[in-house]
Structure formats: C-alpha cells, structure tokens
Amino acid sequence: MTSAAASAIPVTVLTGYLGAGKTTLLNRILSEDHGKKYAVIVNEFGEVGIDNDLVVDTDEEIFEMNNGCICCTVRGDLIRILEGLMKRKGKFDAVIIETTGLADPAPVAQTFFMDDEVRAKTRLDAIVTVVDAKNLMARIEDSPEAEDQVAFADVILLNKVDLVSAEELARVKAEILAINPQARIVETERCAVDLSEVLDRGAFDLDRILLVEPEFLVADHHSHDETVKSISLEAGDMEPEPFFEWVNRATQEQGPNIRRMKGIIAFKGDPERYVVQGVHMIVEGNHQRDWKPDEERRTRLVFIGRDLDFAALKAGFEACKAA
C-alpha cells in the first residue's frame, strides 16, 4: 500500500432496505464509546437521534459522468460533502455513508473510483448491508434493489435472527450466499454487534475471496429463481498483458450486468500480490503486498452480477493463464 492510501480516510457505506435496522446500527455507532469519531452522511436527518455536528444531511444527487459509459453514475452530493469534510481532516477518524432503503449502491461505490480527489483522500473500506432474517426472502422476491444491496455487500449484517427459527435462518443464509458467496455474514439481534466487525475492515475482507471455495457455487438449493449470481475463477500465475486486456474488455462488454468484481492476482514474475476491484465497468487495481514465503501463489477473481455470461468470462480468464 502506498503512503497516500495509508493516510486516506476510511469510508463505510451502509445500505439496507427500510426496516432492516440501519438506523439502529447508525445510532449505536454514534452513541457508543468506542474511542473513534465518525462523520456520518445521512439521507433522512430526523431518523438519527444523536445531536452531532458531524452528521450531515444530504439529498441523493446522481448524475452520469460525461465519459460515454452508460453505467458510470456517481453521487455528486457525496463528492461535495467529502470535499468539505476534508477541510476538517483531523476532526474525525472515518466516514459512514447511509443510503436510502431503495438506493442502488452502484453510484455510491462508483463515486470512490470516478472522482480523483475523493479517490486520493478517502478509501472505500466496506459496503455493509443490513438485512433482517425475517423479511429478507420476501424483499428479494419483490425488489431488485434488495437483491442488489446483497450483491454489493462486503459485510452482511443479518439482523433480527431471534425472530426466526433455526431452519429459516439457515435458508436465509443460503440465499445470501447464493447471491454473494464472498460476503461475510454477521448475525445479530437489534444490531448488537461488535462494531469492529463492521467498521474499518480494510484489506482484511478482501482476503476472504481466497477462503470461499468455488465449489460452493455449484450447489443448487435456491428457494427462488434469482438472477444475481456470482462466478469465482481460480488459477495460478497469470500473464499480465493478456489479463489486463481481457479484464478491460470483459468489464466493458458485461459492465451493465456486473455488480461487483474483486480479485487477488498472482502475475508471473511479480513478487507482489495484485488486487483488483470494480463496480460495473469501472476497474481499479494496485499492488498490495509481497506474497509471503509460505503462501501459495493463487489467483482468484470473483464476479457478482445479473445475467452474466459465465462461459465467456471463464474462457477469457483461462486464456490468460501463464504457461
């Protein structure tokens, strides 16, 4: 990681449909004595019961970037607020952005890739989606936004687990994993979670993509015919040039359908791990750290999306393997 990335302010994006428990979590973050100060950007001022000069009220302001990319939408209001917050750097440790219940997480996430200044001064730490065990299945059936929020998440706070039976809980978890097997699921009642499980996760969560076994995806036990699925691609060393060429082409072709993409890449002859992540058509990559001596050099790349052409992605990926 570069020094700029190290000093960048971590940002947590909090999503979840209405009633899932987002506001409960937010009020806990603001009221608990955890020794950290958060600047919080909210959509509905009234709901947060804490008087705090670092709670900012905003109207979602989504616009398309003038770059010919149809899915490159960003949140203009966030750019402005984050620029303003940077003038108060030192007064807070991290930023939390609450989105509305019906929000598409993509413009929020893309803001952290598309605006140079935001990208230089902040770091998207994790997208945390609050869902409730009781109602998630129904929400996924009737709202594509709820499904997208699960698809985008790095961390899923599975709330209200006390309101369902063990069987129901198992079904809900299977459903979440069918959409997004890389998400870390944290079960809670009334959002009573150790906040360190949710906030300032950093690269920690990225390593999860190496842990989740791709075989899991083959299992077909879904309760409904969901359209958001993930594909996990695995190999040893990769050839850099064909890989970048393929990733750029694949994300251009399938970008509108891709929700998240993330991976850890072992490039032939490269002593460092390369990490990539993307939203729709936007992809960003960086060297992360050296491969450890006792670490197996493995490449793992995950796509989560709607109606993805899995066969094409797999064939393209396979063609980039180092000989």
Add this chain to the structure above:
Amino acid sequence: MPTIDPRSFDAYVVASGFLGEAPVFALGDGHVRLVVGETDPTVEAHDGGILAARVAADGRSLLTAGDDGRVVRTTADGTTETLFERRGKWLDQLAEGPQGAIATASGRMAWVRLADGTVVEFPHEKAVGGVAFLPKGLRLATATTDKAMLHWVTAKGAPVDLPWKGAHTGITASPDGRFLVTTMQEPALHGWRIDDMKHMRMTGYPTKVKSISWSAKGRFLATSGANAAILWPYLSKDGPMGKAPLELGPRDRIVTSVACHPSEDVVAIGYDDGMIMAVRFGDAAEVLLRKPEGSPVSALAWDAAGVRIAFGGEGGEAGVIDIRR
C-alpha cells in the same frame, strides 16, 4: 528577493486575503485568523467548519460560509456578525454582489440576502454547484446539473437556462458581464456568451479545475488543474474560442491555486507541492516566491496594492509573502 512571514495553523486554509493591511485566513476548523502586529488573534467565526470564504469587495471584512448553516462577516478588529442562517444546512457556496448583497447555497437551494436583510430563495431541481452575481448585481448566476441558470434577484421574470450536459461545480461571471464560465466535474470549463448563448469549451485539463481568477480588467481567466496555470484570453468579443490559452509556470506538478495581480499582467501560482511562483503574462518571466514545502497550496490572494500575497495550504501552513523586499 521576496520575504516570507510564515505562520502555521492546525487546520486546512480555505481562503486567505487582506482586511486593509491585516492578512486574514479562513480555516477549515471554523476559525478566522488575523495577522496583526505581533499577535494573531483567533476569531471563532463558526461553530463547525468553514466551507467557503472570500474577502468582501471593499476589502474591509471577510465573508465566510460554514457547515453550521451561517454566513458570517468578520472585520479586522475581530468582531463578527451573522448575516444569514439556516440551521442544519451546509452552506458551501458564497458570492458577493454590489450594494452588500450576498449569495449562498446548500443542496438544491440558493439564497440571496440583500443589504437590508431581505432574503430571496432560488429553488433548483438539482444541487447548486456555484453562485455568482453579474456585475450590476441584478442577476444571480447559478451552476447546477446539466445547466447554468440566470435568475433575476428582485425583478419579476423567469430564470434563463443555459444548458450543457454534465455536473457544473462552480461558476463565475466575467468582470464585463458578457461571459459566464463554469467549472465542471469533468476536468474542463464550460462557458457561454450571455448575449447569444454561444458555447465555449475549455478542455484539456488532467484534473478538476478548483481555483479560478480573473486578471485585471478581465483580460484573462487564470485556472488551476493542469501542470501550468492555464489562462484563457477574454480580450475579444468571442472570448477564448479558437485561441490557445497561455500556459504559465509549467512544472511536473499540478497547479492547485491561482491569483491574478490586482493591476498588472502577473499571476501568482500555487502548486500541489507547496511551491509558489509569480509569472508575468507577456514574457512568461518567473519569480520564485516559495520553495516546494508542505502541502498543496489551497489559498492565495494579493493585497490591494499588489505587493503582498497571503497564502495557505491544506495542511495549515500559511504566511505572507512580501515582494518588495
């Protein structure tokens, strides 16, 4: 050789300037710092952060807008006066018109407060990215998504749209009132000749343009955002169309702040490595004013006589440069 009287504040310098002879700095932590003799009094102008600031046209007070929802006037003796207040709103835009009018904005609303305290509201469909008065003060220009707008401040009459696709993040009117120019989310400026709405595209920047300054008599518009200060010529009736801009003080760093001299064809240029230079338009002659040091220059302003520069950086480094010594 110019001298520097350095200061170090513990907050981002949002704007700098002079109140009469006294250098003044508006800081991100809500404080206003005056440099008076041996002491630098601190004025707690805002309960929160300052998001926008400018010295009033008469040079006697500093106007600041903050995330505490207030626009405050601070004078050289350290007294403050709240000119406008909307609790809970982040006021991040600020403009001053003639006859003591001020404009500010938050989210989708822009306001003008007239000298007598009357407030006029200007609702927008999308967020207001910038506010500016036309020179006579009768019209307010605003930047918003996909267009700029011209509103009548007090007269009846529908606002005029100046469409151009994209998010407009700031706006300025040329001193002669013939042109409007916006900064954009994309690394570009867009302009309109108000008479016939003719478009002017000013592109080619590697980063967003965040600092702009009109030169004396509005002959050039100096801008940040590139590896040199880019100055667009507004001498002719067509503005910069079809003409190459001046590129002054080229370096392998990004220009973060520009301030044109009040009377001469000279621009002060601040870079992202803290360096400051003054460059003459005609022959591009350069004078080093501050060596590379500290954080990106975020504030830069000449005094009325054009002999001193108050500057500040994102990390709180600041000072007063005197070019006479």
